[in-house]
Amino acid sequence: MAGVTLTVNGKKVTVDVDPDTPLLWVLRDHLGLTATKYGCGIAQCGACTVLQDGVAIKSCVTPTVAVSGKKILTLEGLPAAQKKALQSAWVAEEVPQCGYCQIGMIMATAGLLNTKPLPTDADIDNELSHNICRCGTYLRIRRAIHRAARTLAASRPQTRPKSE
Numbered sequence: 787m788a789g790v791t792l793t794v795n796g797k798k799v800t801v802d803v804d805p806d807t808p809l810l811w812v813l814r815d816h817l818g819l820t821a822t823k824y825g826c827g828i829a830q831c832g833a834c835t836v837l838q839d840g841v842a843i844k845s846c847v848t849p850t851v852a853v854s855g856k857k858i859l860t861l862e863g864l865p866a867a868q869k870k871a872l873q874s875a876w877v878a879e880e881v882p883q884c885g886y887c888q889i890g891m892i893m894a895t896a897g898l899l900n901t902k903p904l905p906t907d908a909d910i911d912n913e914l915s916h917n918i919c920r921c922g923t924y925l926r927i928r929r930a931i932h933r934a935a936r937t938l939a940a941s942r943p944q945t946r947p948k949s950e
């Protein structure tokens with residue numbers, strides 16, 4: 787077995803695993819980051835979603851060696867302001883039912899907001915189309931994303947046009 791080095795939640799770590807080991811198991815079993823869930827194991831449900839360099843990926847089908855040298859973010863490592871806005875919005879809209887899919891939904895949302903700070907309904911539907919909620923909370927998720935996006939936008943410093 788060879789060591790694979792990656793950066794998880796801002797910390798550089800080397801794990802002694804088979805390079806093909808799915809990232810999900812490195813996060814959960816080797817690093818103790820259990821927020822990320824196992825659902826299907828075949829990239830169909832999104833429960834295992836994490837960010838790689840700010841973009842959502844399915845960690846259940848991502849060989850650990852493929853993220854060597856990349857920055858991985860899990861729910862545990864989300865920036866505090868973003869995490870608070872997302873969690874508060876999820877609570878305010880009473881999103882979760884069983885809750886199992888929700889970490890993946892939140893991480894997919896974090897990836898979406900990195901590129902589209904104020905997403906449209908279509909942006910949301912497109913980004914989350916590979917995340918499945920068996921409890922059918924999609925409409926509440928959509929409302930929560932809009933709410934979190936508004937909160938985050940309001941907290942950003944406004945840039946004024948330069949006076950002549």
Ligand code: FES
Pocket residue numbers: 823824825826827828829830831832833834835844845846847
């Ligand atoms: S567990 Fe990875 S997509 Fe379902």
Ligand code: FES
Pocket residue numbers: 881882883884885886887888918919920921922923
């Ligand atoms: S809240 Fe139950 S699967 Fe989404």
